[in-house]
Amino acid sequence: MKHAALLLLCLLDVFPSCGKRSRPLPPPVSQGTPQSPRRVEVQVSNQGFVPSTITGARGESLKLVFRYDPSAGECGREVVLPSQSLRVTLTEKEPVEIALTLPEGSGTVQFTCGMNMLQGRIVVQ
């Protein structure tokens, strides 16, 4: 009857580890959280955005770090995130950080240059 006693203790929530299985699992270590966003560096040059596709988890907190290379010309000097109503101007002097929280549903978050010629996307899985 040892087993039954253990089950009873579980039901009474004596053991903190019991009965937690139905709760959501903690995010993997690599997934960004509001306290610790995941940094993703994006180079902007005459090659466009590199990487041009980033994958992320639903609701994940990201910090995009845009590094501007003058080879991108004036075309790549602006980064636009339409979903965030965000338009920022890059400089070769220092990287520009953009914090964002990915949507809770799967889908794609686009980012472009100011003229929508260079394109990148974050795929939310």
Ligand SMILES: [Cu+2]
């Ligand atoms: Cu452009």
